[in-house]
Amino acid sequence: MSFDEKLKQLGIELPPPPKPVATYVPAVQAGDLLFVSGVLPFQDGKLTIEGKLGRDLTVEQGYEAARIAVLNALAIVRSQVGALSRVKQIVKLVGHVASAEGFVQQPAVINGASDLLVKLFGEAGRHARVAVGAAQLPLNAPVELEIILQVS
Amino acid sequence: MSFDEKLKQLGIELPPPPKPVATYVPAVQAGDLLFVSGVLPFQDGKLTIEGKLGRDLTVEQGYEAARIAVLNALAIVRSQVGALSRVKQIVKLVGHVASAEGFVQQPAVINGASDLLVKLFGEAGRHARVAVGAAQLPLNAPVELEIILQVS
Amino acid sequence: MSFDEKLKQLGIELPPPPKPVATYVPAVQAGDLLFVSGVLPFQDGKLTIEGKLGRDLTVEQGYEAARIAVLNALAIVRSQVGALSRVKQIVKLVGHVASAEGFVQQPAVINGASDLLVKLFGEAGRHARVAVGAAQLPLNAPVELEIILQVS
Numbered sequence: 001m002s003f004d005e006k007l008k009q010l011g012i013e014l015p016p017p018p019k020p021v022a023t024y025v026p027a028v029q030a031g032d033l034l035f036v037s038g039v040l041p042f043q044d045g046k047l048t049i050e051g052k053l054g055r056d057l058t059v060e061q062g063y064e065a066a067r068i069a070v071l072n073a074l075a076i077v078r079s080q081v082g083a084l085s086r087v088k089q090i091v092k093l094v095g096h097v098a099s100a101e102g103f104v105q106q107p108a109v110i111n112g113a114s115d116l117l118v119k120l121f122g123e124a125g126r127h128a129r130v131a132v133g134a135a136q137l138p139l140n141a142p143v144e145l146e147i148i149l150q151v152s
Numbered sequence: 153m154s155f156d157e158k159l160k161q162l163g164i165e166l167p168p169p170p171k172p173v174a175t176y177v178p179a180v181q182a183g184d185l186l187f188v189s190g191v192l193p194f195q196d197g198k199l200t201i202e203g204k205l206g207r208d209l210t211v212e213q214g215y216e217a218a219r220i221a222v223l224n225a226l227a228i229v230r231s232q233v234g235a236l237s238r239v240k241q242i243v244k245l246v247g248h249v250a251s252a253e254g255f256v257q258q259p260a261v262i263n264g265a266s267d268l269l270v271k272l273f274g275e276a277g278r279h280a281r282v283a284v285g286a287a288q289l290p291l292n293a294p295v296e297l298e299i300i301l302q303v304s
Numbered sequence: 305m306s307f308d309e310k311l312k313q314l315g316i317e318l319p320p321p322p323k324p325v326a327t328y329v330p331a332v333q334a335g336d337l338l339f340v341s342g343v344l345p346f347q348d349g350k351l352t353i354e355g356k357l358g359r360d361l362t363v364e365q366g367y368e369a370a371r372i373a374v375l376n377a378l379a380i381v382r383s384q385v386g387a388l389s390r391v392k393q394i395v396k397l398v399g400h401v402a403s404a405e406g407f408v409q410q411p412a413v414i415n416g417a418s419d420l421l422v423k424l425f426g427e428a429g430r431h432a433r434v435a436v437g438a439a440q441l442p443l444n445a446p447v448e449l450e451i452i453l454q455v456s
Contacts, residue, residue, distance in 0.1 A: 020433070022411055022412075022414075022415045022433075023415065023418045023421075023430070024397070024418050024430060024431050024433035025430045025431065025432065026432070027432050028393060028394075028395050028396065028430070028431055028432045030395045030452075030454045031183070031335070031336070031337075032182070032183070033182060033183075035395055035396040035432040035452070036432060037433050038434035038436070054288075089180060089182060090180075091180050091182045094298070096436050098287075098437075099288040101287075101288070102288070103288055104288055104289070104292045104293075105290070106288070106289070106290045107290050108174075110174075111174045111175065114174055114175045114176050115174075115175050118175040126175070126176060126177045127176050127180055128176065128177065128179050128188060128189040129174075129176035129190065130190035130296065130298050131190065131290055132190070132248050132286050132289060132296060133286050133288030133289055133290075134287055134436050134437050134438070135287040135402075135405075135437045135438055135439040136403040136405070136406070136407050136410070136437030137436060138408055138409070138411050138437075139408055141408075144434065146398070146434050148182075148187070150182045184334070184335070185334060185335075206440075241332060241334060242332075243332050243334045243339055244332065244339040246450070250439075251439045251440040253440070254440070255440055256440055256441070256442055256443055256444045256445075257442070258440070258441070259326055260326075262326075263326045263327065266327045267326075269327075270327045278327070278328060278329045279328055279329065279332055280328065280329060280331050280332045280339040280340060280341040281324070281326075281328035281341050281342065282342035282448065283342065283442055284342070284400050284438050284442075285439045285440030285442075286438070286439055287438075287439040302334045
């Protein structure tokens with residue numbers, strides 16, 4: 001089963017890859033490592049979930065935002081390397097969570113991205129991970145993800 | 153002298169490697185780079201130092217938290233590659249410091265990790281470093297560390 | 305035209321490479337990747353722009369701080385590898401922006417660094433990028449940059 005079929009089976013449709021709004025690019029490959037630019041939870045080109053965890057949003061909403069953000073990253077990966085089957089390993093995920101005073105459940109939020117990666121890629125989706133609380137994120141996004149992958 | 157002997161000489165005992173509480177793994181190797189997941193200052197499975205620098209904790213307490221956190225990272229490294237003697241170079245350390253309004257001594261806190269790495273590994277322990285102030289960290293931890301190493 | 309000539313043409317003079325104030329080093333190379341330590345917007349050894357975006361500084365001042373910070377990174381690169389012509393690709397830039405409540409224009413600030421990299425290196429300057437809002441940064445700096453490059 002191809003990854004496109006697997007995505008369909010999981011009921012997931014990748015968004016169009018987000019376009020950087022400045023003088024940077026969606027991803028850069030160095031050797032077999034692909035460094036993906038920070039992704040926000042865009043849907044149809046808009047942030048449908050905004051604000052800070054611990055004030056504006058529940059953990060469940062944050063989880064969903066992380067899930068949507070990682071789809072944007074996968075859309076970039078597919079557009080850069082041609083097919084998700086070229087992903088050899090998800091190496092590292094850094095998840096930034098916009099956090100109001102006292103919010104300390106960043107890992108539960110970033111699980112929205114981690115769970116999807118493992119569901120889709122299996123062992124190759126198991127990554128090193130960092131979850132931290134940001135003061136603010138671009139465009140008032142609740143979550144921003146940094147991903148490094150190994151590609152074949 | 154082996155690194156285990158050197159640790160003993162320094163009066164340091166590595167904790168058991170922390171277990172990720174979600175669908176990620178403690179570390180991923182790509183080529184000769186080992187990317188370690190974010191580590192918190194766990195002792196016996198608990199955070200014994202909690203809160204924000206500049207409000208709840210002194211710089212000295214933050215330094216100690218960074219020292220403890222890096223031991224958790226080294227425990228992961230040893231369990232992943234078998235022995236600390238396989239560390240060729242500590243490449244990069246990113247230190248996130250939970251920071252109250254106005255706290256700007258993140259470097260002094262992260263020195264707790266950097267000093268230990270250099271004491272243990274000598275030249276191979278000298279790393280590129282980033283110290284930043286987070287709004288909040290998981291479980292109300294004062295410090296979270298991201299480490300990239302080169303292994304042989 | 306050499307990069308030193310190009311810098312001159314752009315009216316840019318690189319500062320002396322900043323000296324780490326602790327037990328870390330300005331940059332570490334692993335394979336052909338050069339990991340540069342976090343840089344602040346130092347000018348003549350001092351921070352001439354301080355404080356948080358969204359409270360103390362305009363976006364324009366933040367943009368200028370990011371431009372100055374990236375010059376510090378380039379000074380490190382030149383001192384580490386001998387000449388900027390050895391830069392094969394700017395791989396990744398993470399920009400931390402000290403952000404007051406409600407400030408969400410981190411990308412516009414970090415453009416100060418990205419624009420300069422592309423102006424100087426052309427295609428080789430186009431990088432993957434992440435812009436996040438920090439609670440605080442060392443020495444009350446408005447911007448801190450992490451850079452990974454590929455060198456030849």
